[in-house]
Amino acid sequence: MEEQIHLMQTLGGVTLTGHPVALPVPHDGTDARNKQDIGDILHQIMTITDQSLDEKHGLNCHRMKPALFSVLCEIKEKTGLSIRGSQDEDPPDPQLMRLDNMLLAEGVSGPEKRGGAAAVATATAAVGVGADNSIEHSDYRAKLSQIRQIYHTELEKYEQACNEFTTHVMNLLREQSRTRPISPKEIERMVNIIHRKFSTIQMQLKQSTCEAVMILRSRFLDARRKRRNFSKQATEILNEYFYSHLSNPYPSEEAKEELAKKCAITLSQGKGSTITVSQVSNWFGNKRIRYKKNIGKFQEEANLYAAKTAVTATQAVAAAVHNSQTNSPATPSSGSSGSYSLPGSGDIFMSMSGLNGSYQPTQVPNTGQTQADSIRHAIGQSLGYSDGLRGNPLYSPHGLNGNGGWHDAVTPSSVTSPIEGANSVHSDTSN
DNA sequence: TGGTATGATTACGC
DNA sequence: GCGTAATCATACCA
Numbered sequence: 001m002e003e004q005i006h007l008m009q010t011l012g013g014v015t016l017t018g019h020p021v022a023l024p025v026p027h028d029g030t031d032a033r034n035k036q037d038i039g040d041i042l043h044q045i046m047t048i049t050d051q052s053l054d055e056k057h058g059l060n061c062h063r064m065k066p067a068l069f070s071v072l073c074e075i076k077e078k079t080g081l082s083i084r085g086s087q088d089e090d091p092p093d094p095q096l097m098r099l100d101n102m103l104l105a106e107g108v109s110g111p112e113k114r115g116g117a118a119a120v121a122t123a124t125a126a127v128g129v130g131a132d133n134s135i136e137h138s139d140y141r142a143k144l145s146q147i148r149q150i151y152h153t154e155l156e157k158y159e160q161a162c163n164e165f166t167t168h169v170m171n172l173l174r175e176q177s178r179t180r181p182i183s184p185k186e187i188e189r190m191v192n193i194i195h196r197k198f199s200t201i202q203m204q205l206k207q208s209t210c211e212a213v214m215i216l217r218s219r220f221l222d223a224r225r226k227r228r229n230f231s232k233q234a235t236e237i238l239n240e241y242f243y244s245h246l247s248n249p250y251p252s253e254e255a256k257e258e259l260a261k262k263c264a265i266t267l268s269q270g271k272g273s274t275i276t277v278s279q280v281s282n283w284f285g286n287k288r289i290r291y292k293k294n295i296g297k298f299q300e301e302a303n304l305y306a307a308k309t310a311v312t313a314t315q316a317v318a319a320a321v322h323n324s325q326t327n328s329p330a331t332p333s334s335g336s337s338g339s340y341s342l343p344g345s346g347d348i349f350m351s352m353s354g355l356n357g358s359y360q361p362t363q364v365p366n367t368g369q370t371q372a373d374s375i376r377h378a379i380g381q382s383l384g385y386s387d388g389l390r391g392n393p394l395y396s397p398h399g400l401n402g403n404g405g406w407h408d409a410v411t412p413s414s415v416t417s418p419i420e421g422a423n424s425v426h427s428d429t430s431n
Numbered sequence: 432t433g434g435t436a437t438g439a440t441t442a443c444g445c
Numbered sequence: 446g447c448g449t450a451a452t453c454a455t456a457c458c459a
Contacts, residue, residue: 227438227455235437250448281447282439289450290437 065179072180096199099206106213108148144213151209158205162198166191230283234263234275238283242291243305248406249288256280288406 103109173187230238241259242249251259256277264274291298 229437229456279438283437285448285450286438288448293450 069180076181093203096203096206099203099210102210103151103206103213106210107144108151108209108213147209147212151205154205155202158198158202162195165198166194169194230263230275230279237262238280238287239301239305240309242284242287243302244309246302249284249291250406251280251284253277256284 100109169190170187173182173190176182238259241251241255245251259280260275260277263280
């Protein structure tokens with residue numbers, strides 16, 4: 001009751017805008033006291049919060065409230081003009097758009113929110129990584145996923161905070177609208193202001209995320225550029241293929257895949273990353289050039305692999321002969337119908353014929369009997385490998401033509417050889 | 432630490 | 446797009 005009287009007194013005859021307002025004014029107070037009281041009331045209005053609504057219930061129900069409301073309307077009318085022009089909608093921020101596009105391209109943002117494997121895969125492809133399963137690749141994907149997850153977690157937090165704050169402010173304004181004139185449009189404007197503030201924060205988050213992705217990307221590319229030697233087994237597999245296809249060391253895409261797989265199987269037993277098809281291509285590219293440049297240097301290596309292959313071939317033939325004697329009327333000389341299985345033996349007969357000195361560059365024995373003979377001969381040569389190797393090279397650069405290139409000749413052995421098993425890697429005869 | 436080996440990259444031609 | 450040749454950058458080894 002005392003408060004009501006006090007409020008009446010404070011509003012008596014005073015215009016907040018400096019204009020007289022027709023109010024029922026008691027005449028028992030001083031000007032100084034009135035001004036202070038008005039200030040108190042306004043302060044009360046402006047500091048209304050959800051928590052203090054009950055306390056201010058008295059204020060809302062105050063009989064002088066309509067008068068106060070009209071005064072505030074007048075103030076608003078005068079100040080509103082300066083506000084109206086400031087609520088234009090901003091055009092989309094180009095910087096924000098760039099960041100959005102970048103995050104989308106990197107697979108960080110996008111339709112999928114969490115664990116966006118597809119998006120990350122797209123991003124890794126954009127980095128220039130093939131469809132291999134190298135450790136670096138999976139590392140990159142894992143780290144990108146991590147960044148993606150953190151980004152979305154933070155983004156959700158911001159969105160949640162933004163929504164909570166917006167709701168709070170809207171409630172507050174709605175509540176205040178009982179006491180002072182606040183239009184829905186003004187509330188909307190306030191919401192926009194809040195959203196703008198939060199989008200600034202979001203932009204910072206996006207910037208940080210972009211930076212993180214860029215750093216990760218550059219590190220990943222650096223790591224890729226770093227050279228790591230292939231394992232001994234992988235090199236052996238590649239060399240075996242190379243020297244057994246010396247007349248035409250151009251593996252087909254399938255052959256490369258097969259070789260990459262073989263190396264991967266070998267590597268899975270040890271440490272190291274898998275070998276990709278492009279790495280196989282690189283390896284063959286380098287090998288061809290280096291072999292051609294310095295055949296003498298590779299002679300020993302060639303001999304070694306020739307002997308190796310010869311032994312393997314011998315074992316295969318022996319097994320096949322044994323097989324034919326016990327199981328079938330068919331003999332190894334019956335052609336490709338035999339059940340031989342020898343890995344990487346495409347040019348073995350070329351190297352075999354090289355052994356007995358009867359090699360003809362573009363001619364490959366194509367009868368099973370001749371092949372068997374060659375193999376038998378090779379066995380003998382192989383046994384004497386350590387003795388007469390250096391003076392009597394097993395290999396000759398038979399695949400190379402006069403121009404320094406490999407002959408166009410196909411590798412018939414890859415087609416007709418009975419020792420070309422199902423597990424062997426096929427050479428690309430189109431080269 | 433220097434020489435060599437080797438995987439990767441680049442420019443070029445076809 | 447593939448192969449060649451040159452080159453780079455790094456690993457490996459005596």
